[in-house]
Amino acid sequence: MESKRFVFIGVGGQGNLLVSRLLGEAALSVDIPVVVSEIHGMAQRGGIVESAVLLGDVTSPIVSNGEADVLIGFEPLETLRALGKCNKDTLVITNISPLPPFTVSIGQGKYPPVDEVLDKIHTKVENVIALNGVELAKEAGNPLSLNMVMLGALIGSKAVPITAEAMKETISTSTKKAFLESNLKAFDLGMGVAANR
C-alpha cells in the first residue's frame, strides 16, 4: 500500500506518545505495515515531544521536513513551530488551546495571539482542521483526554486507512479501564469535529 506519514507534536504530559503507539497497534491489528518512532527523555520536563507513525510501503521510522501527510499538533504554538514538517498539501490538525512555555512567564518572548498563530498556519497549508481539544476533552469528562480528541479528529479526517471501529477496539484493549469511557467519548467528539468540517 501507498505510504502515509503522520507527525504528532505536543508538550510533555499531553500524551501524544500514547496516541502514536495506539495508532501503530491499530494498524498492526488490521495488517497494515507500520513503524512508529518516539523521542523520549525530556517528555516529563515540559519540553517538546515529537512522534511519528509511518504506514504502508515504507521502512524508515522518521519523517523528513516537508514530507508529512498529516501533522497533528496538540498545542497551537508547537503546531506552528513544526510546520517545517509540512508541504502545502499536508493536512494540519491542531488543538487551539494554548499552553504557554515557562520562558514566556519569565519574560523571554511573547506568546503570539492564537488567532495570529492559526492565520499563519492557514497561509502555509491548504487543509487545516482546528479544534478546541481541551474544551472537548473537558466535555468528555477528563481534561487529560485531549490526546483521544486529537486521535478522533485524525480518524474523522479520513486521512488514515483505519476505521473508527478498529481504532476504538485498540483504545479499549490498550488504555486504562478507569479512563475508557471518557477516552471513547473524547475520541467521538474529536471525530465529530473532523467529520463535519
Place this chain on the structure above:
Amino acid sequence: MHKLLLDAPGKEIFLLGNEAIARGALEAGVSFATCYPGTPSSEIPEQFYNLSQETDLYFEYSTNEKVAMEVGASAALAGLRTMVTMKHVGVNVAADPLMILAYTGVKGGMVIITADDPSLFSSQNEQDNRYYARLSGLPMLEPTNTQEMKDMTALAFDLSEELKLPVLIRTTTRLNHIRGPVKLAELKPMKTKDTFAKDPLNFVTVPAVSRQLHKKLLEKNDRIMQKTENWPYNEIIGDGKWGVIANGVSFNYAMDAISDLGINDQVSVLKLGFSWPMPKNLCIRFLNQVENVLVVEELEPIIETELKAIAQENGLTLSIKGKGVSRLSRLFEYDPGMVREAVAKYVGIDYKAPVVVDTSDLPDLPARPPTLCAGCPHRATLYEIKQVYGQEAIYPSDIGCYTLGFLPPLKMADLVLCMGASVSTSCGFSEATNQKVVAFIGDSTFFHSGITGLVNAVHNNHKFTLVIMDNGTTAMTGHQPHPGVDSKPMGRENTQVSIEELVKGCGVKDVHVVQPFKVKKTIEAVRASYEYDGLSVIISRDFCPLFAKGIGELKRTRPFYVNLDKCKGHRVCIDELACPAMFLDENNVSIDENMCTGCALCAQICPENAILPVKK
C-alpha cells in the same frame, strides 16, 4: 504476566525497539543482566527489572557501567548467559574491563548493548561506538528494525558462546525508540547457576599471560571472519551497477530512497548487520559487481574508510564515496529525505524534493526548553546556594536533571563534562583559582563516580563545597533505583547505603543535611559551608515530585495561590525561580493549581508574604 513472557511462537506483537532486545535475550535464555541506565538504553533494563520479579532472571542496577560490566563478566565467565546494557558514553566508563574481556573471553554468552545517540537527543556528545569494536577486537552487530533487534540479540548469544567472546550490539536512538511488529520465537529455559572453572592462564592477566592472550585473540580472527562472511544479515540485495552500502537505521533510509526513486533494478545494496569485522569476501564480491559505491552511514566514515582499504588491497579503483555527498555529513543523524537526495545525486537522477513550507517569515517564537518540574527540590537548592555564593563562584555541575539549572534565571552551572566530573573538576578549580567553588551532583551520579573525586578532595585538602542533591531516585533516566534508595516502596529488599555515613567515612569534617524546601534553615547551612575553611558537603534531600507521585509519597498536596491584595508585583518569585506552575495573567503572577505541588518555595521568598495555600 509481563508481556515479554508471552509464550506464543509465531505471534506478531507491537514492541519498542528496547523491548525487542529484552525479548531477544529471553528467547536466548538470558539469566543474568546488569546495567547502569542512560537514554536511549534505559527501557531495556526496565524490562529486566520487572521480569526479575516474575522469573529466575538475576538483574541489578549496578552503581556504574564499569561495575555493571564487571559483575556481568564474572557471571558470563562462570557460564551464564549475560546481558549488559548502557548508553554510548557509558562504554567509556566500562572500557577498562571491556578491553581485557576481549583477552580473557567468556564461557556463557555475553552480549553488551551500546546505545549511541546521533544528534545528541539526551547526551553530552555523539561519539560513534563502532570504534570500540575496532579498539577491543570484539565483534559488533547492528540491527536495522525491531524484528532484527530481537532476532539478532538472540543470535548474538550463540555467536558469543561459539567464539567465546563478548559480542557488542550497537543501536542508535532511532532504533531504541521505534515501535514495530515483532514475530515471536520460543523462549529458552534459563540456566541460573553454573560452576566457575579455574583457569589462571586464561583469566589472570599478568603480562606473561596477556601476551599469550593477545595472540589468542588475533588467532580467533579466522573464525570471526567465517561468521561475518556467513551472517544472515550481511547480504547483497539486487545486482545493479550502482553500489550502496548501509548499516543500522540508515539501511531503511537507503532502501526507501531506492524504491522512492524507482531505481531498484539499477542498484546493488550491501547491508552490513555484522559490521565488525567487515565481511571482506562479501565486500570484494560486491565491489566487483558494481561500478561505484555510495556509503550511507551516520557519524564517522568508518565503513567508507575500511572499504577503501579493502578495494586498495584488491587492486580495485572504483569510486567509493560517502561523507560529503549532498548533505551526508559526520554531524548528527540522517533522515530519509537527506538520503534520498544523496542517492539521487549519486546516481544522477533529476530529483525534486517535496517543497517544504516556507517558515522564514514566522515571527520569533518563544522557546520551550525542558525545565525543572514544578515542586522540584533542585530549584530550591540551586536558589539557596545562589543567595549565599552569588554569581562569582564557579559551579561545576554534573549529569542529571539539575544540569537544567544552567538555564536562566537560575544559571547555576558553569561546566559539565561527564558523570562524576563536578567533584574532581572542583578539586582543580579550587587550586587553580581564588574563586569560591561549589559542585553539584545528584545522588545516583554521586554513587556512580562522585565518591572517588571526594576521597581525592579529602586526601589532597581541596577547599570547596560539594552539594549532593538527593532526590531519592535516578530521576533523569526514568526513576531507577540506586544504592542510596529505600527500595521497600518498590517491593524490593536491597540494602540502603547512607550518603551521610559514606561522606563522613571518606573523611569529610563539615557535613550538613538540609531539607531544601525549608529555605531559611538551608541558607543558614549554606552560609556555614561558605565560612568553613575547607571541604564542606551539603546533602540536600527531598523527593523528586514525579517519583514521589509514582510511589504515593507526595505529601504536600495543598497548592498555593497569589493573594492580589497583598502582592505588590515585585515578581521575585517568577523572576528568580521560573517555576512552570507560575504564569503571568495580564500583569499579575498567577499559579496553576493543577501543577503546583505545594512545595512553598515561592511563598518563602515572597517579600510581601502574598503567596498563600489555597483554602480548602
